[in-house]
Amino acid sequence: MRSFNLIIISLLTSGAFLISCGRSGKGESSSAPEIARTDSLPVDVSDIVKAVSSDDSVSFSSHVAYPLERPYPLKDIQDEEEMKAYYPVLVDDSLRKVISNSGNKDWNEEGWRGWTVKDGQYLWIDGTVYEVNYVSSRERTLKDSLIKREKESLPSHLRSGWVPEWVMEDIAEGTVYRIDADSVASEAIRKGSLTEGEYRLLVYNNGGDLRRNPDKVLRGKRKVEGTVGTVSYLFDTNSAKAMADSSEYVIELFSDVSGGPRLYHRMKRKDLKRRKITTPKSSSENIPDTLIDHELKKVYWLDKVKEQPKDSIKTKEAVKVKDSSKTKVNDPHRKDSLK
Numbered sequence: 001m002r003s004f005n006l007i008i009i010s011l012l013t014s015g016a017f018l019i020s021c022g023r024s025g026k027g028e029s030s031s032a033p034e035i036a037r038t039d040s041l042p043v044d045v046s047d048i049v050k051a052v053s054s055d056d057s058v059s060f061s062s063h064v065a066y067p068l069e070r071p072y073p074l075k076d077i078q079d080e081e082e083m084k085a086y087y088p089v090l091v092d093d094s095l096r097k098v099i100s101n102s103g104n105k106d107w108n109e110e111g112w113r114g115w116t117v118k119d120g121q122y123l124w125i126d127g128t129v130y131e132v133n134y135v136s137s138r139e140r141t142l143k144d145s146l147i148k149r150e151k152e153s154l155p156s157h158l159r160s161g162w163v164p165e166w167v168m169e170d171i172a173e174g175t176v177y178r179i180d181a182d183s184v185a186s187e188a189i190r191k192g193s194l195t196e197g198e199y200r201l202l203v204y205n206n207g208g209d210l211r212r213n214p215d216k217v218l219r220g221k222r223k224v225e226g227t228v229g230t231v232s233y234l235f236d237t238n239s240a241k242a243m244a245d246s247s248e249y250v251i252e253l254f255s256d257v258s259g260g261p262r263l264y265h266r267m268k269r270k271d272l273k274r275r276k277i278t279t280p281k282s283s284s285e286n287i288p289d290t291l292i293d294h295e296l297k298k299v300y301w302l303d304k305v306k307e308q309p310k311d312s313i314k315t316k317e318a319v320k321v322k323d324s325s326k327t328k329v330n331d332p333h334r335k336d337s338l339k
Helices: 002-028 032-037 043-053 057-061 080-090 093-100 137-153 183-190 269-274 301-307 316-320
Strands: 107-109 115-117 123-126 128-132 162-170 176-182 199-204 216-225 230-236 247-252 262-268 289-298
Touching: 043 057, 043 093, 043 123, 057 080, 080 137, 137 162, 137 301, 162 183, 162 301, 176 183, 199 230
Parallel strands: none
Antiparallel strands: 107 115, 115 123, 123 128, 162 176, 162 289, 176 199, 199 216, 216 230, 230 247, 247 262, 262 289
């Protein structure tokens, strides 16, 4: 009898141990459902799901193509170390929930563009994460703060109704080109439309004070072409009586020549002669105009302003001006433009 009781006790103890082990194993593999839901996806996609699900900034950073672009005036993320620090800002609870809860059915392969979740609303993966079009709550707050600071650095008459889009600098000449979107264009971009509204180009020649009036103010449009969605901006001065030349400026964000932004300045031949700009000997006098291209680089307005000493004024126009808000500027859309 005693032997029989010992056998029963032994069996009960073994059963309790097995049940305990089963529960422990389930707790330790809490990420198993996420792995199961993405088991038919490519490794690069499932690795991102695992990294975000476990909130692993190190792993996530190792699966990103750099630099990772953020909407201006937020700065692009240049490398893994920057991403590790920026990760809590980029990957908030909303993005983490979407990625962590995503399954095979939530991911789509879109040809050459790679893989995306929820129809391209959040990010794109092609071997690595190369685009995050989702903007977190903290990023929106930071972006609004930077926009406010940028506007405050401009003369008062250039602030209202415009939102900064891009700032670029001519690598060879140092000229700064600032592109702003009007309220219509800014709202259209937020909703996913890329061509509506009007854009403004402010041109600051090398040495000009960015806190004062630009050397030129032009109005134009944004164009999106091809399946790749190549973005360019066209600014035309032909209708501007106040301008020193009749020409057009075309800025491509990603050119085939350099892979980066590039400016194409098409000028009338008469203006080239007047401004003593030489053209190649092979250029025919019968050609009505010519194209001058400039390699640009993306810069940040507040950084460029900070580089300039507050009391440093290099242009003759700026030396004469005490109150920049009352200065006439070459804007063909303003009644008080220079004649």
